[in-house]
Amino acid sequence: xxxxxxxxxxMLCLFFQSLYAQGxxxxxxxxxxxxxxxxxxxGDGKVEIVTLYAKxxxxxxxxxxxxxxxxxxxxxxxxxxxxxxxxDTTDKYKEIVVRLNGPCTDFYVIYEFRNKSIRKIGAVGxxxxxxxxxxxxxxxxxxxxxxxxxxxVLTRQRTIELVPQEFYYVGKEGVVExxxxxxAKRGSKVxxxxxxxxxxxLILLSDCSSEEPEQNWYLIKTxxxxxxxxxxxxxGGKIGGLVWGG
Ligand SMILES: [Ca+2]
Numbered sequence: 693x694x695x696x697x698x699x700x701x702x703m704l705c706l707f708f709q710s711l712y713a714q715g716x717x718x719x720x721x722x723x724x725x726x727x728x729x730x731x732x733x734x735g736d737g738k739v740e741i742v743t744l745y746a747k748x749x750x751x752x753x754x755x756x757x758x759x760x761x762x763x764x765x766x767x768x769x770x771x772x773x774x775x776x777x778x779x780d781t782t783d784k785y786k787e788i789v790v791r792l793n794g795p796c797t798d799f800y801v802i803y804e805f806r807n808k809s810i811r812k813i814g815a816v817g818x819x820x821x822x823x824x825x826x827x828x829x830x831x832x833x834x835x836x837x838x839x840x841x842x843x844x845v846l847t848r849q850r851t852i853e854l855v856p857q858e859f860y861y862v863g864k865e866g867v868v869e870x871x872x873x874x875x876a877k878r879g880s881k882v883x884x885x886x887x888x889x890x891x892x893x894l895i896l897l898s899d900c901s902s903e904e905p906e907q908n909w910y911l912i913k914t915x916x917x918x919x920x921x922x923x924x925x926x927x928g929g930k931i932g933g934l935v936w937g938g
Contacts, residue, residue, distance in 0.1 A: 720800075720822065722773025722791050725753070731776040733757070733805035735784025740805065742788055746771040755788065755803065755810050763810035765801070769794035777802075779846050780826035787813070789822075797833075802852060814852025816844055828852065836905050836924070837934040838862045838895075859897040862910065866931035867892055874920025878909045885918040893931060898924075 723729055729742045746753035749770045755763040772793035779787050785804060792799040801815045819831040832840040843855045868887045876882040878899065887893050894913040902908050906925040913919050 720775050723775050724773055729776040731786040733786045744774040767792050777822050781824045837936045838864050860900050862895045862897050864895045866933035869932045870930040872927055872930050874912050874922050878921045884920040885914045887914050891915040
């Protein structure tokens with residue numbers, strides 16, 4: 693009897709440990725269609741059995757909780773897998789995450805289960821880290837030569853919202869190949885310094901204010917520790933050592 697009790701405690705510990713791991717891992721382990729995940733989604737003390745049905749690579753999926761089909765959703769990109777995560781370990785709820793797999797990017801859709809129904813609470817792109825404190829850190833690889841870090845939070849209304857930042861940290865160094873001026877303010881004609889060929893510059897941040905990457909302003913530090921602003925279209929191709937991608 694005592695052995696059975698110890699075994700149950702061990703299994704319970706492993707279960708919670710796996711939930712914790714899912715909440716903190718950079719990439720959540722995905723379960724394929726028809727697989728089962730178990731967790732108390734709505735915090736009523738009873739464990740739900742979650743299954744998602746989708747054709748491999750299909751664009752539609754059905755979410756089953758226990759023996760009921762409670763939600764059907766679809767996307768223009770392929771269904772990859774699902775699992776249960778814990779967005780905020782301080783509340784009593786667990787969430788369902790679906791990963792979609794596109795030609796250039798993965799995408800996550802997140803759902804909650806309350807009052808016997810499923811509600812979509814948000815979506816995040818690219819490489820997401822579910823931190824377990826209600827925040828999600830996302831690496832946005834769509835920037836030309838750097839990776840933008842985005843922060844999303846689970847709000848009190850229980851939706852996932854992007855927290856806008858005035859500036860985004862770039863932190864890329866390079867060596868000037870062709871000189872260019874940097875300006876006192878964004879849009880100003882006052883030149884504060886000239887980045888000269890052969891000098892090392894640090895690209896500190898960008899305002900990411902434009903849909904057009906070339907039209908975004910960047911704050912650059914010259915070797916003399918002078919800070920000034922410049923459009924990407926002005927310095928693009930003039931700084932060596934930057935890795936330009938898609
Ligand atoms: Ca429950």
